[in-house]
Amino acid sequence: MSDKKALWDISYGLYIVTATDGEKHNGQIVNTAFQVTNTPPQIAVCINKENLTYEYIMKTKKFGVSILEKQTPMIFMGPWGFRSGRDIDKFKDVNYKTGTSGLRLITDHALSIMETKVTSIQDVGTHSIFVGEVISSEVIKDGELLTYEYYQKELKGKAPKTAPTYK
Numbered sequence: 067m068s069d070k071k072a073l074w075d076i077s078y079g080l081y082i083v084t085a086t087d088g089e090k091h092n093g094q095i096v097n098t099a100f101q102v103t104n105t106p107p108q109i110a111v112c113i114n115k116e117n118l119t120y121e122y123i124m125k126t127k128k129f130g131v132s133i134l135e136k137q138t139p140m141i142f143m144g145p146w147g148f149r150s151g152r153d154i155d156k157f158k159d160v161n162y163k164t165g166t167s168g169l170r171l172i173t174d175h176a177l178s179i180m181e182t183k184v185t186s187i188q189d190v191g192t193h194s195i196f197v198g199e200v201i202s203s204e205v206i207k208d209g210e211l212l213t214y215e216y217y218q219k220e221l222k223g224k225a226p227k228t229a230p231t232y233k
Protein backbone atom coordinates (compact mmCIF):
# COMPACT_ATOMS: atom_id res chain seq x y z
CA MET A 67 0.00 0.00 0.00
CA SER A 68 2.69 2.54 -0.86
CA ASP A 69 2.48 2.96 -4.63
CA LYS A 70 2.81 6.72 -5.16
CA LYS A 71 1.65 6.23 -8.75
CA ALA A 72 -1.86 5.91 -7.33
CA LEU A 73 -1.76 9.69 -6.82
CA TRP A 74 -1.17 10.20 -10.55
CA ASP A 75 -4.75 9.06 -11.18
CA ILE A 76 -6.18 12.19 -9.53
CA SER A 77 -7.69 14.42 -12.24
CA TYR A 78 -7.12 18.19 -12.52
CA GLY A 79 -7.54 21.18 -14.85
CA LEU A 80 -4.90 23.84 -15.42
CA TYR A 81 -5.31 27.45 -14.30
CA ILE A 82 -3.44 30.72 -13.98
CA VAL A 83 -3.68 32.20 -10.50
CA THR A 84 -2.94 35.94 -10.45
CA ALA A 85 -2.10 38.27 -7.58
CA THR A 86 -1.57 42.00 -7.25
CA ASP A 87 0.36 43.99 -4.70
CA GLY A 88 -0.24 47.68 -5.36
CA GLU A 89 1.34 48.42 -8.75
CA LYS A 90 3.02 45.00 -8.92
CA HIS A 91 1.29 42.14 -10.71
CA ASN A 92 2.18 38.46 -10.97
CA GLY A 93 0.71 35.03 -11.53
CA GLN A 94 1.52 31.37 -11.94
CA ILE A 95 0.14 28.11 -13.30
CA VAL A 96 -1.60 25.74 -10.88
CA ASN A 97 -3.32 22.44 -11.37
CA THR A 98 -4.70 22.70 -7.82
CA ALA A 99 -7.79 24.90 -8.09
CA PHE A 100 -11.27 23.70 -7.24
CA GLN A 101 -14.60 24.93 -5.94
CA VAL A 102 -15.09 24.10 -2.25
CA THR A 103 -18.52 25.61 -1.46
CA ASN A 104 -21.54 26.89 -3.34
CA THR A 105 -23.13 29.31 -0.83
CA PRO A 106 -21.15 31.47 -0.93
CA PRO A 107 -19.11 30.28 -3.92
CA GLN A 108 -15.55 29.63 -2.75
CA ILE A 109 -12.47 28.41 -4.63
CA ALA A 110 -9.31 26.82 -3.16
CA VAL A 111 -5.81 27.03 -4.63
CA CYS A 112 -2.61 25.42 -3.31
CA ILE A 113 0.48 27.64 -3.64
CA ASN A 114 4.15 26.93 -2.88
CA LYS A 115 5.67 29.19 -0.21
CA GLU A 116 8.71 29.92 -2.43
CA ASN A 117 6.59 31.52 -5.16
CA LEU A 118 6.23 35.26 -5.65
CA THR A 119 2.51 34.68 -6.17
CA TYR A 120 2.40 33.24 -2.63
CA GLU A 121 3.97 36.41 -1.22
CA TYR A 122 1.41 38.64 -2.94
CA ILE A 123 -1.62 36.56 -1.93
CA MET A 124 -0.40 36.29 1.67
CA LYS A 125 0.05 40.07 1.81
CA THR A 126 -3.12 41.22 0.01
CA LYS A 127 -5.53 38.31 0.72
CA LYS A 128 -6.93 38.19 -2.79
CA PHE A 129 -6.32 36.18 -5.96
CA GLY A 130 -7.69 35.74 -9.47
CA VAL A 131 -8.20 32.54 -11.45
CA SER A 132 -8.24 32.05 -15.24
CA ILE A 133 -9.43 28.66 -16.46
CA LEU A 134 -7.29 27.57 -19.42
CA GLU A 135 -8.61 26.16 -22.68
CA LYS A 136 -7.39 22.93 -24.31
CA GLN A 137 -5.76 24.87 -27.18
CA THR A 138 -3.44 26.81 -24.84
CA PRO A 139 0.03 26.67 -26.47
CA MET A 140 2.96 25.37 -24.41
CA ILE A 141 4.92 28.52 -25.24
CA PHE A 142 2.20 30.61 -23.59
CA MET A 143 2.30 28.52 -20.40
CA GLY A 144 6.12 28.56 -20.07
CA PRO A 145 6.61 31.86 -18.22
CA TRP A 146 3.60 31.28 -15.94
CA GLY A 147 4.68 27.77 -14.95
CA PHE A 148 8.46 27.78 -15.01
CA ARG A 149 9.67 31.36 -14.44
CA SER A 150 9.37 33.57 -11.41
CA GLY A 151 7.89 37.05 -11.51
CA ARG A 152 11.00 38.03 -9.52
CA ASP A 153 12.92 37.73 -12.83
CA ILE A 154 10.42 38.63 -15.56
CA ASP A 155 7.22 40.61 -16.17
CA LYS A 156 4.74 37.86 -17.05
CA PHE A 157 2.06 40.34 -18.16
CA LYS A 158 4.15 41.71 -21.04
CA ASP A 159 2.25 41.08 -24.31
CA VAL A 160 -0.63 39.27 -22.54
CA ASN A 161 -4.29 40.33 -22.61
CA TYR A 162 -6.14 40.70 -19.32
CA LYS A 163 -9.08 42.41 -17.65
CA THR A 164 -8.71 44.34 -14.43
CA GLY A 165 -11.20 43.18 -11.80
CA THR A 166 -13.04 45.34 -9.30
CA SER A 167 -10.37 44.63 -6.67
CA GLY A 168 -7.53 45.64 -9.00
CA LEU A 169 -6.54 42.04 -9.78
CA ARG A 170 -5.45 41.35 -13.34
CA LEU A 171 -7.35 38.41 -14.83
CA ILE A 172 -5.75 36.78 -17.88
CA THR A 173 -8.15 36.52 -20.82
CA ASP A 174 -5.77 34.97 -23.39
CA HIS A 175 -6.64 31.25 -23.69
CA ALA A 176 -9.11 31.56 -20.80
CA LEU A 177 -12.60 30.05 -20.86
CA SER A 178 -13.61 31.87 -17.67
CA ILE A 179 -12.12 34.29 -15.17
CA MET A 180 -12.92 35.07 -11.55
CA GLU A 181 -11.60 37.17 -8.70
CA THR A 182 -11.71 36.22 -5.05
CA LYS A 183 -11.04 37.55 -1.57
CA VAL A 184 -9.32 35.13 0.79
CA THR A 185 -11.53 33.74 3.57
CA SER A 186 -9.14 31.18 5.04
CA ILE A 187 -5.58 29.87 4.78
CA GLN A 188 -4.41 26.35 5.61
CA ASP A 189 -0.66 25.84 6.06
CA VAL A 190 0.17 22.40 4.64
CA GLY A 191 3.99 22.52 4.92
CA THR A 192 5.74 23.37 1.64
CA HIS A 193 2.48 24.96 0.39
CA SER A 194 -0.54 26.82 1.74
CA ILE A 195 -4.10 26.33 0.60
CA PHE A 196 -5.88 29.63 0.09
CA VAL A 197 -9.67 29.58 0.05
CA GLY A 198 -11.23 32.60 -1.64
CA GLU A 199 -14.81 33.76 -1.96
CA VAL A 200 -15.66 34.59 -5.56
CA ILE A 201 -16.55 38.29 -5.74
CA SER A 202 -16.89 38.48 -9.53
CA SER A 203 -16.76 36.02 -12.41
CA GLU A 204 -17.20 36.00 -16.17
CA VAL A 205 -17.39 33.42 -18.95
CA ILE A 206 -15.03 34.53 -21.75
CA LYS A 207 -15.95 31.87 -24.30
CA ASP A 208 -17.20 28.33 -24.79
CA GLY A 209 -14.65 25.62 -25.32
CA GLU A 210 -12.89 22.56 -23.97
CA LEU A 211 -10.87 22.64 -20.77
CA LEU A 212 -7.15 21.98 -20.59
CA THR A 213 -6.81 18.97 -18.31
CA TYR A 214 -3.62 17.99 -16.54
CA GLU A 215 -3.89 14.55 -18.19
CA TYR A 216 -3.94 16.11 -21.69
CA TYR A 217 -1.05 18.42 -20.75
CA GLN A 218 1.06 15.47 -19.56
CA LYS A 219 0.12 12.76 -22.06
CA GLU A 220 -0.48 14.69 -25.30
CA LEU A 221 1.58 17.86 -24.88
CA LYS A 222 4.31 15.96 -22.95
CA GLY A 223 4.31 18.80 -20.41
CA LYS A 224 6.17 18.60 -17.12
CA ALA A 225 5.75 20.31 -13.75
CA PRO A 226 8.55 21.99 -11.73
CA LYS A 227 9.54 21.06 -8.17
CA THR A 228 7.25 23.73 -6.73
CA ALA A 229 4.12 21.96 -8.08
CA PRO A 230 2.38 19.72 -5.51
CA THR A 231 2.24 16.94 -8.15
CA TYR A 232 5.97 17.08 -9.05
CA LYS A 233 7.24 13.56 -10.00
Ligand SMILES: Cc1cc2nc3c(=O)[nH]c(=O)nc-3n(C[C@H](O)[C@H](O)[C@H](O)COP(=O)(O)O)c2cc1C
Pocket residue numbers: 080092093094095096097098112113114116117118119120145146147148149150151152193217223224225226228229230
Ligand atom coordinates in the same frame (compact mmCIF):
# COMPACT_ATOMS: atom_id res chain seq x y z
C1 LIG B 1 1.56 22.07 -15.03
C2 LIG B 1 2.00 22.86 -13.83
C3 LIG B 1 1.28 22.80 -12.66
C4 LIG B 1 1.67 23.53 -11.52
N1 LIG B 1 0.92 23.47 -10.39
C5 LIG B 1 1.28 24.21 -9.31
C6 LIG B 1 0.46 24.25 -8.14
O1 LIG B 1 -0.63 23.65 -8.09
N2 LIG B 1 0.90 24.98 -7.08
C7 LIG B 1 2.10 25.68 -7.10
O2 LIG B 1 2.44 26.34 -6.12
N3 LIG B 1 2.90 25.68 -8.20
C8 LIG B 1 2.48 24.97 -9.30
N4 LIG B 1 3.26 25.01 -10.44
C9 LIG B 1 4.55 25.75 -10.41
C10 LIG B 1 4.44 27.27 -10.56
O3 LIG B 1 3.60 27.62 -11.64
C11 LIG B 1 5.85 27.85 -10.76
O4 LIG B 1 6.64 27.55 -9.63
C12 LIG B 1 5.89 29.36 -11.05
O5 LIG B 1 7.09 29.62 -11.75
C13 LIG B 1 5.83 30.25 -9.82
O6 LIG B 1 5.95 31.59 -10.25
P1 LIG B 1 6.12 32.87 -9.27
O7 LIG B 1 7.38 32.68 -8.46
O8 LIG B 1 6.23 34.02 -10.23
O9 LIG B 1 4.91 32.94 -8.40
C14 LIG B 1 2.85 24.33 -11.59
C15 LIG B 1 3.57 24.42 -12.80
C16 LIG B 1 3.15 23.71 -13.91
C17 LIG B 1 3.92 23.84 -15.19
